[in-house]
Amino acid sequence: MRGRHSILIFILFGLFLLPDCRERERTLAVKPQLRAYDLEQDWNDPQRTILLDYQQAQGKRIFYTACVWCHADATPAGPSNRSNVTPTPPLLNDGNVLNSLSGEFLRNVIALGGSAMGKSTMMPAWGRTLTQEDIQAVIAYVRALAQPPYQAPVRPSS
DSSP: OHHHHHHHHHHHHHHHHHHHHHHHHHHHHHOGGGTOSEEEEOSSOTTOEEEEOHHHHHHHHHIIIIIHHHHSSEETTEEOSGGGSSSOOOOTTBHHHHTTSOHHHHHHHHHHOTGGGTSOTTSOOOTTTSOHHHHHHHHHHHHHHOBSOOOOOOOOOO
8 A cells, every 4th residue: 555655646746846847948948048057258249148068167267267368358357468478379269260270289289388289389388287177178168269159070971
Protein backbone atom coordinates (compact mmCIF):
# COMPACT_ATOMS: atom_id res chain seq x y z
CA MET A 1 0.00 0.00 0.00
CA ARG A 2 2.83 2.35 0.81
CA GLY A 3 4.31 1.96 -2.69
CA ARG A 4 1.04 2.96 -4.35
CA HIS A 5 0.77 5.97 -2.08
CA SER A 6 4.29 7.09 -3.10
CA ILE A 7 3.48 6.66 -6.77
CA LEU A 8 0.29 8.70 -6.40
CA ILE A 9 2.18 11.51 -4.66
CA PHE A 10 4.86 11.43 -7.39
CA ILE A 11 2.22 11.67 -10.14
CA LEU A 12 0.40 14.52 -8.44
CA PHE A 13 3.68 16.35 -7.84
CA GLY A 14 4.60 15.87 -11.51
CA LEU A 15 1.28 17.29 -12.68
CA PHE A 16 1.87 20.46 -10.71
CA LEU A 17 5.56 20.71 -11.63
CA LEU A 18 5.36 20.12 -15.39
CA PRO A 19 3.40 23.29 -16.24
CA ASP A 20 5.98 25.31 -14.28
CA CYS A 21 8.84 23.67 -16.20
CA ARG A 22 7.16 24.28 -19.55
CA GLU A 23 6.44 27.89 -18.61
CA ARG A 24 10.10 28.36 -17.59
CA GLU A 25 11.27 26.96 -20.94
CA ARG A 26 8.91 29.33 -22.80
CA THR A 27 10.22 32.25 -20.74
CA LEU A 28 13.83 31.30 -21.51
CA ALA A 29 13.03 31.02 -25.22
CA VAL A 30 11.49 34.52 -25.22
CA LYS A 31 14.17 36.05 -22.96
CA PRO A 32 17.53 34.47 -23.91
CA GLN A 33 19.38 36.82 -21.52
CA LEU A 34 18.03 34.65 -18.71
CA ARG A 35 20.22 31.81 -20.05
CA ALA A 36 23.33 34.01 -20.14
CA TYR A 37 25.97 33.67 -17.46
CA ASP A 38 27.04 37.32 -17.86
CA LEU A 39 26.50 40.29 -20.16
CA GLU A 40 28.81 42.75 -21.90
CA GLN A 41 27.84 46.10 -23.35
CA ASP A 42 28.78 46.26 -27.03
CA TRP A 43 31.72 48.68 -27.22
CA ASN A 44 30.47 50.07 -30.55
CA ASP A 45 26.73 50.18 -29.83
CA PRO A 46 25.63 51.01 -26.26
CA GLN A 47 22.08 49.89 -27.14
CA ARG A 48 23.31 46.33 -27.79
CA THR A 49 24.11 43.82 -25.08
CA ILE A 50 26.22 40.73 -25.78
CA LEU A 51 25.17 37.57 -23.93
CA LEU A 52 28.11 35.59 -22.53
CA ASP A 53 28.22 31.92 -21.66
CA TYR A 54 30.27 30.67 -18.71
CA GLN A 55 33.57 30.36 -20.61
CA GLN A 56 33.20 33.78 -22.21
CA ALA A 57 32.37 35.29 -18.80
CA GLN A 58 35.58 33.78 -17.41
CA GLY A 59 37.45 35.32 -20.32
CA LYS A 60 35.86 38.68 -19.50
CA ARG A 61 37.06 38.41 -15.89
CA ILE A 62 40.62 37.68 -17.05
CA PHE A 63 40.50 40.40 -19.70
CA TYR A 64 39.49 43.07 -17.17
CA THR A 65 42.30 41.90 -14.88
CA ALA A 66 45.18 41.55 -17.32
CA CYS A 67 44.41 42.68 -20.87
CA VAL A 68 42.21 45.78 -20.60
CA TRP A 69 45.21 48.07 -20.05
CA CYS A 70 46.39 47.64 -23.65
CA HIS A 71 43.43 46.19 -25.58
CA ALA A 72 40.71 48.74 -24.74
CA ASP A 73 40.47 52.51 -24.92
CA ALA A 74 39.14 52.77 -21.37
CA THR A 75 39.54 50.73 -18.19
CA PRO A 76 37.56 50.55 -14.97
CA ALA A 77 40.23 52.89 -13.56
CA GLY A 78 40.10 55.40 -16.42
CA PRO A 79 41.97 55.69 -19.75
CA SER A 80 44.03 52.73 -20.89
CA ASN A 81 47.72 52.66 -21.76
CA ARG A 82 46.94 51.62 -25.35
CA SER A 83 47.93 54.95 -26.91
CA ASN A 84 51.39 54.71 -25.29
CA VAL A 85 52.22 51.34 -26.82
CA THR A 86 53.94 51.03 -30.20
CA PRO A 87 52.63 49.53 -32.35
CA THR A 88 49.16 50.24 -31.01
CA PRO A 89 47.57 46.94 -29.94
CA PRO A 90 44.27 46.01 -31.57
CA LEU A 91 41.13 46.58 -29.55
CA LEU A 92 39.85 43.30 -28.20
CA ASN A 93 36.65 43.60 -30.25
CA ASP A 94 38.42 44.46 -33.53
CA GLY A 95 37.10 41.66 -35.68
CA ASN A 96 38.77 43.13 -38.76
CA VAL A 97 42.13 42.22 -37.21
CA LEU A 98 41.44 39.36 -34.78
CA ASN A 99 38.85 37.33 -36.74
CA SER A 100 41.46 36.32 -39.30
CA LEU A 101 43.77 34.89 -36.62
CA SER A 102 43.33 31.22 -35.80
CA GLY A 103 42.58 30.02 -32.30
CA GLU A 104 45.99 28.33 -32.25
CA PHE A 105 47.75 31.57 -33.18
CA LEU A 106 45.86 33.49 -30.49
CA ARG A 107 46.69 30.79 -27.90
CA ASN A 108 50.36 31.04 -28.81
CA VAL A 109 50.57 34.83 -28.85
CA ILE A 110 48.88 34.97 -25.43
CA ALA A 111 50.98 32.17 -23.94
CA LEU A 112 54.33 32.95 -25.58
CA GLY A 113 54.09 36.71 -26.08
CA GLY A 114 54.13 38.91 -29.14
CA SER A 115 57.80 38.57 -30.04
CA ALA A 116 57.56 34.76 -30.20
CA MET A 117 54.83 35.08 -32.83
CA GLY A 118 56.30 37.92 -34.90
CA LYS A 119 54.08 40.53 -33.26
CA SER A 120 54.83 43.39 -30.89
CA THR A 121 57.56 42.78 -28.34
CA MET A 122 55.42 44.77 -25.90
CA MET A 123 52.88 41.92 -25.70
CA PRO A 124 53.96 39.91 -22.63
CA ALA A 125 53.91 36.13 -22.41
CA TRP A 126 51.07 35.00 -20.15
CA GLY A 127 51.76 31.25 -20.37
CA ARG A 128 53.17 31.02 -16.86
CA THR A 129 50.46 33.21 -15.36
CA LEU A 130 47.33 31.88 -17.10
CA THR A 131 46.25 28.25 -17.46
CA GLN A 132 45.34 26.82 -20.87
CA GLU A 133 41.69 27.04 -19.78
CA ASP A 134 42.16 30.73 -18.92
CA ILE A 135 43.72 31.40 -22.32
CA GLN A 136 40.90 29.56 -24.09
CA ALA A 137 38.37 31.59 -22.08
CA VAL A 138 40.01 34.86 -23.20
CA ILE A 139 39.84 33.67 -26.82
CA ALA A 140 36.14 32.79 -26.38
CA TYR A 141 35.56 36.30 -25.02
CA VAL A 142 37.45 37.84 -27.97
CA ARG A 143 35.26 35.87 -30.37
CA ALA A 144 32.07 36.91 -28.55
CA LEU A 145 32.89 40.64 -28.75
CA ALA A 146 34.23 40.71 -32.31
CA GLN A 147 32.84 43.37 -34.64
CA PRO A 148 32.22 42.38 -37.34
CA PRO A 149 31.05 39.15 -35.68
CA TYR A 150 33.41 36.19 -35.74
CA GLN A 151 32.50 33.39 -38.13
CA ALA A 152 34.19 30.08 -37.35
CA PRO A 153 35.95 28.66 -40.42
CA VAL A 154 33.97 26.03 -42.28
CA ARG A 155 35.83 22.74 -42.28
CA PRO A 156 35.51 20.68 -45.44
CA SER A 157 33.73 17.38 -44.88
CA SER A 158 35.88 14.29 -45.12
